[in-house]
Amino acid sequence: MPLIEIKDASKGFGLPGERSEVLKNINLSVEEGEFVVIVGYSGSGKSTLINLISGLVKPDTGSASIEGNPITEPGPDRGLVFQNYSLLPWLTVEENIALAVDEVFKDWSSEQRKAHIAKHIAMVKLSHAAHKLPKELSGGMRQRVSVARTLAMNPKVLLMDEPLSALDALTRAQLQDEIADIWLNHKTTVIWITNDPDEAILVADRVIPLLPTSPATLGESIAVNIPRPRDRKAINHDPEFKRLRAHLITTLLDSKGKNKVKSNLKLVLPDILPEDVNSINSFEFFSRKGPKRRNEVKHEEVEVSA
């Protein structure tokens, strides 16, 4: 049985009438210990997809389940690493992680918890900064704290929502390697979302493109059989890497070319009706209520090919 399974899920937002469908026909199954990366354009519904798994968002149709149990709400068995780190700024590195650990391992002794926290801070190489506040750390360090916080909950699956996209290219490369190393040692299941095809192929066992049709849907998955640990310098000349990369990018680009976007245009008409001169009577002061408002909005659906 797969660890995570999504069947025929779809999701849209907004009220009826102005509704925009984000995801359609989502089918995904992830085995235990797998490192899956989902690649897609910005704004194509990647975060919504990962929130279906984390439980922050519920699918409109279809189902999402973990180990066969339907996902109804967020829980510590699915550790979510946020794009913007989401560390609580009034807590130190240690306290941020402690918040998670104290909640998940309530029955542990306090020494056990302390050791567990220290272990995870050390794992992301931040022991020297354990008592610093998030604002005293660089972006890369903050994201490492966020990863440590999530791993410290011992989740069954690690969900990463564009974890590195707010970082500069160099820090990004370093963290990619670090997270890949941690995965090699831990073998936790990872579902990683990114908009960078290179990053995807570099870290993943399996890459799934999120095709930017409207609503978006998952493409065919691409297995990455490049041996680990992968050397970031050597891999650039690896023919397999080049082939996968070309394949992935073509898939994404092609589906974008075919894509038709339906867009709702709001046409706001001029908001004032001309005054009816004949209706003005002698009680001018009372009866004149100023220009009449039309307050009308027309909806028009326009098809645009992107």
Add this chain to the structure above:
Amino acid sequence: MHLIQRYKLDAIFLPIVAILVCCLLWYLIAGKSTITTKKDDWGDTVKVTKREGISADLPTPVETWTASKLYITEPFAKRGELDQGILRFTWMSLVLVAQGYFLALVIGTPIGFFLGLSKKFTMAFDPLIQVLRPVSPLAWLPLGMILFSGVKVVNGDGRTTFGASDAAALFTIAICAMWPTVMNTAVGVRAVPQDYLNVAKVLKLSKNKTLWKVLVPATLPYMFTGFRLSLGIAWLVIVAVEMLTGRPGIGGFLWQQYNANSYAHIILCILTIGVIGYVLDRLMSVIEARFKTA
């Protein structure tokens, strides 16, 4: 360097100029007394003081200073129940304000949290709050008197230590000073970033823990802005409250001196109230700055 020196000099020099200009204007419209001697009907020589000016009863700056000197140079003296040093009066007012203000925070902050957390609560109570918010302290005080007419705490000697007027005073300060705390807390709670709430959800924090570990710290900066504004209002209200209840304090002193025709002391009181208000505001903004997170 030159620029900084000039800026600092200006920061001291310009306010002094402004104060002097105001004093000059004050002097110009104030009444000036002329003392003449004349023989009355009995043949005795008497002094006649005549005040003239745009506002004849307004004392000049110098007269104000002479009349107020004693109150300022002996700020803690107690010469009688209604004749005390200016800081002694201020202290009495501050104690009352502190009590009322404390009540306002204790009541206002939870209300703010409820408003921020629950849409239904907001829908239910927002109209009520918007209507009660602009009501003047002068209007609340009589209601307080009626509400707490039965309150009477008597000490061993049979003297009332806490009566209806004290309760009404506290009630008035609390209910007037509460609103900025309520509104700012509510806004702060609504402004808590969704990310933080998501963290709480993903970690499955209990309601209690979410409140104390996430919501309260995230709202603190807003709460303290509310607290600062509330303190300003509490200090505003004190004068009205003391005038109406006749409690001794800076506002009571002001009203009593007006009734006693000693107008110079009114100006002393106004200036004192202003300075204390300013100091309180500065103190609160220092505390507020300490609680700015992120």
